[in-house]
Amino acid sequence: AAGAAGAAAVLPGCGGSGGGGRGRVAIVGAGLAGLVAAYELERDGIEVVLLEARERAGGRVQTARNAFYGDQSAELGGEYIDATHRVLLGYVRRLGLDLDDLRGRAGDLDRVLYADGKARRYREAVTPEVQAEIDRFDASVDGLAAPLDPKDPVARGAGLDRRSVADLIEELNIEDEARTLVERRLRDDYTVEPDRLSLLFHAARTKLDARAPASGTDVFRIDGGNERLVGALIDELEAKVDIEAPVTSIDRRADGVTLSVDGVREVQAQYCIVTAPLRLVSEIDFRPALPRRLAEAAAELQYGAATKTPLQYGRRFWVSDGLDGGAVTDLPIGTTWEASTAQVGRAGILMSYASGDAGLRFGRLRDSERLAAAATQVEQVFPDAEDRIRSGATAAWADERWSRGSYAAYAPGQVTRFWRALRRPVDRIYLAGEHCDSYTGYMEGAVRSGRRVARAIARGAR
Incomplete structure (x- = not known):
């Protein structure tokens, strides 16, 4: 929404037709996409103006540090870096950041399957018959994914976009216990319910994940917290991030763009990169209006709901119980895992991750209610957790003003449309x-897209 009314004023240092010889680019949003775009453009000698609506940079990358004792931290937003994330890993190396390698850390530790008020060891609960059903579902998806190009799944997969992943589960008649586990995994991966997830979208993502090594995909975090990447990118920039600067309108002309910031000041540039989540893009007044299909995407593309609640305990009691901290539950907290793996200290942090419809409901609790509910439910799953909690934090991305959701998850029909x-x-x-x-x-995905558009603009500015 627009801020204080009044005559528009050109932002100091941002008026006119552009700074250096190669012009100026205005970037809406200082999350990873915006910061990487700014980094690459400045390396090409192009001036950038970074406008961020929040009071901080980083977007949906946010590390909770001050909430925990002993210099431990947990990720409230984006957490894991996969082995296939080569562009992101390249920036981590280039900026001199260290990684926590999580491969093999769990060793022979088990996790918990909690359902209907009863906790069972996962390896005991998931019998060979149940695993065979899960494998049957995965094999079916692999077969559908084989002909797809993940960069352009529409080319060979438009028919799959008419179906949901729930449709496939139903067609395969997956056994009940396996179905519950498959649906839980899908809900956690995409933060939406399986009946609202495009089968084409899931198949294309599956093909990307198939490139992962045998050791798995979720294998790294940045040492000290993923926000360190945000800080490292900002440190490399000449431009300063203009925080609490929501863009309310963008006028485009043949020779450039004019952005209104909070309705009271203007920024002029030759190009504009809009990196905000689409639900916020739909609130920007574009003049002339965006093309119909793009405007529909901004208004309609589905975003999921994820609510993360890390709790710190005085000791990692789960390890002495032969567990790795992971649990799959039918409780509102959803799934748990250890968020402090590779961090020093006797204390440990368990992450609770509520996703999909449950994540939306859990996120609507007040923070204090959510923390209390998470602590109680963790005790149900791990009885040794009682009275050992030291601190906690929580984030509900669907209710966060400048996110309005966890991340994009294409509904049936949306891949072909958008x-x-x-x-x-x-x-x-x-x-x-x-x-x-x-x-x-x-x-x-954020860093790849930021790099891609920065390179496209740099080519056009030559």
């Missing part, structure tokens, strides 16, 4: 963000 439109510039306006890349929902 995939290509989100990747095409509109004159001098480019879109970037995880919703504009094959690695949708990942930090990798």
Whole structure:
């Protein structure tokens, strides 16, 4: 929404037709996509202006540090870096950041399956018959994914977009216990319910994940917290991030763009990159209006709900119980895992991750209620957790003003309608963000999209 009314004023240092010899680019949003775009553009000698609506940079990357004792931290937003995330890993190396390698850390530790008020060891509960049913579902998806191009899944998969993943589960008649586990995994991966998830979208993502090594995909976090990448990118920039600067309108002309910031000041540039989540893009007044299909994507593309609640305990009691901290539950907290793996200290942090409809409901609790509920439910799953809690934090992304959801998750019919439109510039306006890349929902998608549009603009500015 627009801020204080009044005559528009040109932002100091941002008026006129542009700074250096190669012009200026205005970037809406200082999450990973916006910061990487700024980093690459400045390396090409192009001036950037970074506008961020929040009071901080980083977007949906947010590390909780001050909430915990002993210099421990947990990720409230984007957490894992997969072995296939080569672009993101490249920036981590280039900026001199260290990684926590999580491969093999759990060793022979088990996890918990909690359902109907009863906790069981996962390896005992998931019998060979149940695992065979899960494998049958995965094999079916692999077969559907085989002919797809993850960069353009529409080319060979339009028919799959008419179906949901729940449709496939039903067609295969997956056994009940396996079905519950498959649906839980899908809900956690995409933060929406399986009946609202495009089968084409899931198959294309599956093909990307198939490139992962045998050791698995979720294998790294940045040492000290993923926000360190945000800080490292900012440190490399000449431009300063203009925080609490929501863009309310964007006027485009043949020779450039004019952005209104909070309705009271203007920024002029030759190009504009909009990296905000699409639900916020739909609130920006574009003049002239965006092309119909792109405007529909901004208004309609589905975003999921994820609520994360890390709790710190005085000791890692789960390890002495032969567990790795992971649990799959039918409780509102959803899934748990250890968020402090590879961090020093006797204390440990368990992450609770509520996703899909449950994540939406859990996120609507007040923070204090959510923390108390999470602590109680963790005790149900891990009885040794009682009275050992030291601290906690929580984030509900669907209710966060400048996110309005966890990340994009294409509903049936949306891949064919929106995939290509989100990747095409509109004159001098480019879109970037995880919703504009094959690695949708990942930090990798954000950095890849930011790099891609920065390179496209740099080519046009030559």
